[in-house]
């Protein structure tokens with residue numbers, strides 16, 4: 377046992393939600409649901425393992441929110457049918473029984489959809505061809521198609537999808553939802569200058585480009601109970617543009633964070649797509665993006681990107697840069713990361729081969745004996 381407890385092992389609260397510690401599992405797409413989007417028993421085992429391993433908070437993979445344009449990948453789970461809701465209820469029961477808080481990440485892929493069982497075309501704020509190429513790890517190949525520009529009716533239906541899925545999540549026993557506003561997907565496409573060339577109330581300056589995110593948060597807030605957590609995830613980098621940074625730097629960040637707090641967000645989760653908080657966190661003026669989010673909103677802030685480095689994790693908490701740390705690859709390598717940290721046990725290194733050729737749970741299982749892994 378360590379002499380001094382790591383600060384990540386101290387309890388924390390997010391609004392009404394009590395967390396056993398400050399370690400969260402970051403949302404991770406595993407493209408392992410049934411073809412109709414129903415969560416599986418295998419997914420229940422996967423999520424329950426993180427809870428048993430001591431994570432205070434488990435955030436699910438991005439889950440689609442309507443039967444129109446939201447689905448991003450084949451075998452992505454949804455939260456749009458009674459079958460989806462029943463599947464998630466099973467998983468939520470197991471995760472919460474093992475002591476973790478459980479939050480469903482709600483995702484609309486927008487232009488970055490590479491597999492949608494309901495249709496072939498895509499929709500986005502503007503008809504701008506996405507940068508980069510589809511992602512083989514989630515079953516895509518080649519260039520993205522050019523999306524159709526969304527009409528007001530499409531925007532209203534997309535918002536409705538988020539709200540209905542959040543209501544289902546509350547009914548299924550989740551502690552909250554996290555709106556996926558990060559990594560280049562629909563909400564981030566609205567937020568980003570080069571993918572949003574609209575001239576209506578959703579386009580123009582950053583305070584207009586953040587409007588969709590704020591409307592979704594406040595629309596969910598209005599229909600769920602007061603104790604239900606409504607977080608939002610943001611990032612500067614994107615899956616198809618790792619080096620993107622908000623053009624207005626800290627000034628843009630302040631406007632975005634303030635709008636989301638005003639809309640009623642319970643927490644802000646700042647992702648580091650591009651994969652490292654140290655690289656992505658420092659804004660002009662010297663503050664970290666997560667520290668600024670805390671200062672502007674007074675809300676709990678989750679930091680992400682390389683937080684499996686225990687020294688870095690301790691510094692981020694001790695220096696007031698964040699309240700909770702979200703681990704992606706570190707949690708995949710060590711589903712019992714918190715338990716190992718508490719006991720001073722060695723951590724396994726993340727091996728990218730566990731996600732190849734696709735990031736499915738089955739491929740991870742096949743990789744395990746080959747890698748001689750014990751996790």
Ligand SMILES: Cc1cc2nc3c(=O)[nH]c(=O)nc-3n(C[C@H](O)[C@H](O)[C@H](O)COP(=O)(O)O)c2cc1C
Pocket residue numbers: 402403404405406436437438481556558559609647648649651652680681682683684702703704705706731735
């Ligand atoms: C296999 C995989 C799937 C991911 N899927 C999602 C997702 O569904 N939603 C999301 O917001 N981020 C997703 N991410 C990004 C992670 O949540 C996280 O931001 C990233 O891995 C960096 O954190 P890390 O350094 O702890 O791994 C995914 C990452 C990985 C490795």
